Amino acid sequence: MQNNKKQFLTGHEVVVQAALDAGAESMFGYPITPTCEILSGWFESGKKCLQTEDEIAAGFGVCGAVLAGEKSFTASSGPGHILLQDSFSMAEAMRLPVVLIVGQRGGPSSGTVIYSQQEVILACFGGNGEGMRLVYSPSNLSELYLLTRRAFNEAWKYRYPAIVLTDGYTLKIRQNVDFDQFKKIENIPPISLIPENKIVHWPNIYTAEEELNIVLENTKNDFENIAKEIVSFESKEIEDAEILLIAHGIVGAVTKIAVEELRKQNIKVGLFRPITLRPFPKQELDKICGWKKIKKIVVVESSFGQLARIVRDQLAPEIDASFDYLQKPGLGIEPEEVIEFVKNIKI
């Protein structure tokens, strides 16, 4: 596939290709829109594929496969994403390199099968306890490919479970995709997590609270140490910006267009787009907002403020820029709407 310069692909096809190129050997899944075609596409690839009875079994299937030293993944959405949190918590506890592709749909419950950005908090913090995970938010099909490759690589390199948090629009869209730019990505090979012919006692339950506490502290310290190697973001026009727009995923791409247009109208606006939602590019955002010029932060998203919660939580308390929000839960946002909103802001 990578020999041809441009292909006309859906997001589903991009994910399948990225997983194949990443060296994934198996997928476990239960079909749910908008991720069904990842499962059927993987099945058609001829690789190992198991349609399980539900997402709980799918998630633990992936845990089993990676324990056996095989790159494996699943894909789901909405209510299925909730069920996967059980196995994902175990993956956090045991630091298993499982990979999950989430196609956000509207909620709560079955909601719509189409689109939202309402699974951010679930993807970033959906486990019980306080496990650590990697969460990536692609803004277009090229990034969907790239971040799926990164999810496999970084999950196996750093031994944390990873989620590629995308949405129904990005998965269902069919678009020109250029794979040439990704030829140089190298794969981190899988390793056998349990030595062959050895009996290993590997608990994910502890008798004493002190025992668990040590594991939690170590996991957190490791995560903080690797964060600087993983965090990624895109910024635009921030040098003299007075208004900073923060958005992720496809809304981040839309907001970028709005920034370009607003700049033509001499409005001093910039963009900060987190590409990793966890670890969050906190230091970089603090640095940008710490410049005295930023007077207003506007968080734009297709939810009631899930990204906004993370931003407010992560931003250094001494930063005194005021907040505003453009929120359209379960709905797409067009560049014109962002432009209109920003033009009506009074600083």
Place this chain on the structure above:
Amino acid sequence: MQIKILLSGDGGQGIQTIAEVISRAAFEKGLTVSFIPNYGLEQRGGVSLAFIKIGDQEIVYPKFSNPDILLIMSDQSRQRVLEYISKSKKIIDIKDYNFYLQEKKINSKNYNIFFLGFLTKMLEKEKIYLAEEIFLALEKKLSSKPNWEENKKAFALGLSFNF
């Protein structure tokens, strides 16, 4: 250059089929294209929409609220796209062509291909395609399936309609 097309109809009428033909033909021509289907849970009977953008620049966001061309193929879908109607530049509404479809005895199964022919003529006028380019993509998709002759006839009638 960019053109935005919104196709709407009932599930089962073949909206996604013609959307695929239009966007595939654009891709084969080397244009930048995005096509996003939009429908609910229903396999049949619900409203089916297709948002298509074709141009020579990178396409960032697949949806839009101001189509250059809006196709309406059913009463139900007319209700669904109500908010788009006042913002559309050109509207093709099946209710204005019922007489013609009946006069030419076009089977309702082939209405989508009639309107594909119709759209092709419009897109040719906009200098986006040549009619042969869309026909080639249509042939690739449907020529091995039943009713190809009827579809071919419906396409030709759409293409020759004098609007």
